[in-house]
Amino acid sequence: MRIAFTSSDGAVIDQHFGHAGHFFVWEVGPDRAEPVGRVDALVSAGDEEDRTAARASAIAGCAIVYTLQIGGPAAAKLVARRIHPLKTGEPLPVVEAVARLQQVLRGRPPPWLRKALAGDGAPATVED
DSSP: OEEEEEOSSSSEEOOBGGGOSEEEEEEEOSSOEEEEEEEEOOOOSSOHHHHHHHHHHHTTTEEEEEESBOOHHHHHHHHHTTOEEEEOSSOEEHHHHHHHHHHHHHSOOOHHHHHHHHOOSOOOOOBO
8 A cells, every 4th residue: 555754855754744845655565665756745826725635636546644743624635535644743764654554554454444455546646
């Protein structure tokens, strides 16, 4: 499954969802994980709702977005698109978040995560 991270450098989750200039995307499974590229956040000059919709479109096909922080309305818009936001609350290395997710995937993941792992949705288009 594809996972997006809000990160300034691809190594640490350190960006607010609404302020990230791009997302780093990984392909993650129970026994393997690899970065697949970067997606621009599609920042537009519209209002906040338009910017949130553009960011959600940029990561369409991702099952989860890990982010430092995200507002309630933006989180609701992502969930409506079957993208589950996970807040770290403090900077967290991407590899640590991936390892934690893999541990959950190897155990008994919640139903929404099992469904995401089964792969519903087109992959996000990434830039290398």
